[in-house]
């Protein structure tokens with residue numbers, strides 16, 4: 039060991055940015071990105087040196103620094119938007135992209151995205167067509183509504199309807215339904231944005247037909263019912279059903295709208311889920327306008343679907359704001375493909391991943407969990423592996439109380455904390471998103487597809503890697 043190497047390196051021993059850059063000149067990446075990676079490495083080393091973290095001379099060698107750069111540039115060039123494995127068991131996970139599209143939808147996306155299409159071209163007349171007509175008939179067929187319109191998302195659908203039908207006038211809503219749906223969608227705020235005036239009626243836990251009757255006046259434009267998607271009021275409660283609300287509204291010549299949020303096209307009670315009215319049942323109850331999401335229980339792409347009476351939908355479609363909220367061709371392609379699957383409800387439940395995951399029995403999930411556990415036999419020295427019962431959730435503000443019995447693989451790494459292991463799983467090229475329960479990482483297999491199990495095992499091994 040030389041005299042110099044007996045003393046630890048100081049900040050002056052760090053390479054200059056330009057020198058470092060010249061060592062990696064051959065790496066094919068934009069110079070700005072290379073600079074960022076080089077500066078990042080130097081900054082970390084400087085921090086460690088100043089903190090007395092015992093940086094070795096070998097870490098400052100040209101070989102060590104270029105190796106570090108090679109790893110850094112791979113990370114820097116990695117796409118920001120990546121596929122992840124959802125092992126949370128939350129089926130409609132808003133942060134993880136809500137619904138997984140069926141193959142039929144993916145094929146349509148590729149087809150219309152990779153070429154020209156009849157997006158707004160009428161193939162019968164050879165003249166200009168309407169993009170909305172591509173799905174309107176299907177939506178009417180599946181919901182029994184007279185007319186349909188689709189926009190960017192359900193928040194846009196609600197805003198557009200209020201803006202069209204209630205601007206400057208009163209909308210009567212039960213106090214128990216003034217919901218906030220994640221992010222910034224709150225009924226009172228959405229309403230004031232559109233210029234509609236909120237008229238609250240009833241109490242938080244109970245609203246009666248006479249509350250609506252008493253609130254109706256000259257200024258009233260509409261009665262609105264909002265699905266309390268993400269919470270439940272239990273105990274001494276009562277609200278007015280859509281059908282009764284429609285009857286009250288129509289007696290007074292008022293439009294009645296229901297924001298269903300997670301609108302569902304098939305009865306899910308056959309799969310052990312709690313009974314929610316389908317969109318067709320809500321339309322059938324007499325409500326004039328119904329709005330719901332494309333990517334919640336429907337299992338399609340992000341979209342806002344508006345179905346209802348022809349004259350009202352016509353007015354909503356003609357609102358100039360509709361142009362700003364319009365649905366794009368990819369969404370339309372995916373949505374049409376998903377809606378077509380619903381023409382045969384059994385087919386829909388088999389082929390639409392959101393429905394298939396919700397309908398999946400616990401025995402089938404257990405098989406997947408056991409398969410994953412078997413694939414992890416080789417990591418037994420680094421991690422405890424067990425198959426355990428858990429509870430999955432529907433998510434996406436749908437059926438908030440619904441508990442779905444499921445099966446998970448619980449991991450307890452022997453030389454890593456649960457939090458450290460979770461961060462490593464998240465940092466992989468194929469990130470794995472699970473839950474931490476006590477000192478376990480719990481991976482619920484309900485939301486893991488069969489063909490993701492092997493990549494999941496590989497990912498777990500990689501995350502344990504350095505800790506072994």
Ligand SMILES: *Cc1c(COP(=O)(O)O)cnc(C)c1O
Pocket residue numbers: 191192193194196219223264265266267268297298299300330331332341342434435
């Ligand atoms: C989810 C939800 C919305 C918002 O729908 P997005 O498609 O997310 O814009 C609006 N209203 C209710 C009742 C909801 O559950």
